[in-house]
Each structure stands twice: as C-alpha cells, then as structure tokens.
Amino acid sequence: MIFRKPCTLLIILFGVFNLIFVRKLKFDKTAFILMACIASPLLLEILFFWNNDSSAKGLKALEKNISLLLFPIFIIGNYQRVRFFKLLQTYAAITTVVMLFFFVRFIVVYPELLQKYLSGIDLFEMGYKFSETLNIHAPALNMHLAFVSVCALYAVFYSFTNNEKFGLKAVWLLAFLLSFFFVLFVNTRMALANALAGFLIVIFFEISARINVKKMILASTIILILLGGTLFFFVQKNPYMKEKYTTTTFAYMDKVGKLDEIDHPEYTVFNSFVTRVSVWKSAWELSLQHLPFGVGASDSKPELNKYFAETNQKFLAKYEFPTHNQFLDFLLKFGILGPMVVLLYISAIGYLGYKLKNAVILAFFLIFFTSNLTDDFLLRFDGIAFSGFWFSVFGSYWLQQKIILDKALKAV
Structure with missing residues (x-):
C-alpha cells in the first residue's frame, strides 16, 4: 500500500487472479449497497466526466479510482473467505518489518542526515527527508503508519487475551513500539494525534469487552508505560517537537x-x-x-x-x-454533491465500526476522517487504494457477522 508501483502491480495481479475464479463471486442486495458506497468517488467521477475541459486528464483522474471498483467486487464478492484478524496481523507485521528495513537503509545510505538530526540541526525536515527516500508524501506515509500502530496494539491485546506464549507477546510489543517510533520519526501532527487517539479507542474497547478485566488493565498499564517512555525519550532527543506542536503550528x-x-x-x-x-x-x-x-x-x-x-x-x-x-x-x-459523497464514503466506515463495536475499524474511521480534514487523500492513489482495500475488508467482516447474527435470530 505504501509504494505506488508495487501496489499497482499487485492490484492488477489481484484482479486477474479473481477473474479466473469469477464464478465464485456471490452478491446480495446488502453487498451491492456496500459496493456502491465504496465505489461512490469513482461513480462521482464518471457522473461529472462531462465537466472536464480535457478528456485525457479526466481519464487519468478516473484511472486512479479504479481500485474502488476492483476491491469491492472481488473482496466483498468473496466476503466469506476474508480472514479479518489474520489480515490485520499480517498487515501490521509486514509493514513494520518493511519500515524497519528502510529505516536501517536510511541510516546506512544517509549517515550525514542522521548525524545532522542527532546534532539537533534542521529537525523540522527529518520526517519529510525520510519520506522522500521512499518516494512518498510524509502525511500519506504517516497515515498508513498510524493505522499500522493501531493494528499492532490490537495484536498485543489479542496475544494477551488468548494466552499466547511469552515470546509472541514480546514480539507484538516490539512491533507496536517500532511502529509507534516510525510515526514519531516521520513526525506529522495529524498522524501522531490520530495514533494516540486510536490507542485510547483500542484500550477502552479491550478493557470494556473482556471478562478478565484485571489482565486487560495489566496489559494496558504495561503498554501505556512503554508508550509514554518512547514518547518522552523521543521528545527529549527532538526538542523541535515542543516548538512544532505549539508555536510553529x-x-x-x-x-x-x-x-x-x-x-x-x-x-x-x-x-x-x-x-x-x-x-x-x-x-x-x-x-x-x-x-x-x-x-x-x-x-x-x-x-x-x-x-x-x-x-x-x-x-x-x-x-x-x-x-x-x-x-x-x-x-x-x-459542486454540492462532492462533499456529500466524501461524507457518505467516510461515514460508512464509521457505521461499520459502530455496528461491529470494533476498535480497529473505529480507529481507522477516525484516522481517515481527520486526515482528510487537513489533506486530500481521495485525490492520491495511496489514499484511494488504502481506504478502498480496508473499507472492502471491513464490509466483508460486517457481512460475515451479519450472517452469524441472522442465523442466531432464526434459531431463537
């Protein structure tokens, strides 16, 4: 998701693979409504195509939104096969490892920049320079990383809840701290605020939803201590943080x-x-x-x-x-219809999180909604593909839970 060219290639391969098994796709009325919500920005582009002065540029704008058609068709069409929690864990783990690789690469390839930042010089440019080495806009990168941190934190609670081995708990704690460190390193204001708010949402839902409250409070205390320590250490080493989040902003x-x-x-x-x-x-x-x-x-x-x-x-x-x-x-x-479609698109994600009482989906909604108040991620390929993919996954999970609930009601 972070890198446009590999992501584009994978989307094409994903589409071709699913075309081979197109007969396995299954839809009902509810699925079609969900698909229409996900594809709404693309449908709006098509509806107003006549208003473009240049057809070629209009087609280019349409091309960026094609994933909003492919993802809902092939993910929601196979919604029974979607493994929601496994996807979250895999996404968090792989993205954290990839970011660790590129952070080490940054240290090795650009030692003069690292030395400058360690000396407290030009700290305002640090996150943007790192993002430039990945050829991605810093706020876009940090929007992804904020959600990765939330997923990693959820995986930490999942490991505690399911009494997994100590080694696995330690690995997820490390993944969480690393992912949060990368959010701090890229250092964009909205993403940091969203990450912290997402953590609070996950902690609140995990404590209120679990029977073993003592264990969840213990896990939350450990996480908050580690989180606070990481944040304190980073701010001490980066004095520009205080200036950036107060007077400069x-x-x-x-x-x-x-x-x-x-x-x-x-x-x-x-x-x-x-x-x-x-x-x-x-x-x-x-x-x-x-x-x-x-x-x-x-x-x-x-x-x-x-x-x-x-x-x-x-x-x-x-x-x-x-x-x-x-x-x-x-x-x-x-015109008038534009912001209404944006509100429909983003609010539908929040609706799924509310109905499922799922902290990760609600955190995603918060991250994507607030990010689009200070940026325009439905204008960028990475924001379009990122939201379209996860919106489709969330919709698939909601359909799975809806079937389970419907069966339970029929049995009663």
Missing part, C-alpha cells in the same frame, strides 16, 4: 489570506496551519463561484492556482498548494 493566524505580508513565508509558515487555512479560504471562495457543478475533476488544481494569482497571493501561487481538505477538494471539483 499556530503562528501568524492573523495573516490568513495575507501570507505575502510575512517575511520569507516559505521558511516560517510553509507547513503551518495558517497556510492551510489560507488555501481553504481561497478554495471555498472559488467553489462558491462555480456552484452547483464545480470546475471539473481535472481542472480543480489549475483553477485554484489561477485564483491564487488573481487574488495576488504570490506565495500560494508559487508553490501551487492543493486544497489540503478532501471536502473542499470535492466541492471545488463536483
């Missing part, structure tokens, strides 16, 4: 829409909240001018950049900032 909020009045804004507010709010302000104003149908999927970014120039916002025009908000992005592209 909310600096110059009186300059919304007037960033050029700031001395060297590219150095002082490039990643600050004021820059995002300025972009949101412009995107909102431009969207209102193009209601009810928007400017078109392929034309939103050039039109927004044009608006930056027209309103004399030189800093935003120079760096061609995207909307950094999925709801505003779809409002600009598709």
